Amino acid sequence: MTLYDDAVLVLKGYEDQPELRQSYLDHLAAHPDGVWKSCGDGHVTASALVVDPGRGRVLLTLHRKLRMWLQMGGHCEPTDASLAEAALREAREESGVTGLTLLPGGPVRLDRHPIPPPCHCHYDVQYAAIAPPGALEAISDESLDLRWFAYDEVADVADDSVVRLLEATRARL
Numbered sequence: 001m002t003l004y005d006d007a008v009l010v011l012k013g014y015e016d017q018p019e020l021r022q023s024y025l026d027h028l029a030a031h032p033d034g035v036w037k038s039c040g041d042g043h044v045t046a047s048a049l050v051v052d053p054g055r056g057r058v059l060l061t062l063h064r065k066l067r068m069w070l071q072m073g074g075h076c077e078p079t080d081a082s083l084a085e086a087a088l089r090e091a092r093e094e095s096g097v098t099g100l101t102l103l104p105g106g107p108v109r110l111d112r113h114p115i116p117p118p119c120h121c122h123y124d125v126q127y128a129a130i131a132p133p134g135a136l137e138a139i140s141d142e143s144l145d146l147r148w149f150a151y152d153e154v155a156d157v158a159d160d161s162v163v164r165l166l167e168a169t170r171a172r173l
Helices: 003-011 019-030 083-095 149-159 160-172
Strands: 043-052 057-063 072-075 109-114 121-130 143-150
Touching: 003 043, 003 083, 003 121, 019 109, 019 121, 043 083, 057 149, 072 083, 072 109, 072 121, 072 149, 083 121, 083 143, 083 149, 109 160, 121 160, 143 149, 143 160
Parallel strands: 043 121
Antiparallel strands: 043 057, 043 072, 057 143, 109 121
């Protein structure tokens, strides 16, 4: 199965946000390359909110280019066999945390957002990754900073999309 096929199956199985989900499926139907960064009309990305439920906190990255506190995530790569694998890879690379596991049940949310040229849009498929007890983070080249925030601090530092992702994640924990 290709990453494109996986993306279509994941989206068809995702039951929330029906209008947004359909726009993702429509985009993929119109763009066979829609999972790759090279698709200039926009492309599917995968992200994961790293959560430490035992301590009631999340790990956010201060994105180097966007200068915003965000969940870990990014572009799919040819080595990714699935969107879940891409999200977990991105979470590991950007957080430095070993032993992350995805929250069961597939994606937590979808979030479509405009991005600076040359691309137009990210069709982000958002997962949640559970950090093991005692997880140690390590900043990557893609970040200006990496920090744990208590659940109730997230709204003070991050945008609404991250807050909605945290709310949806907490509802599934």
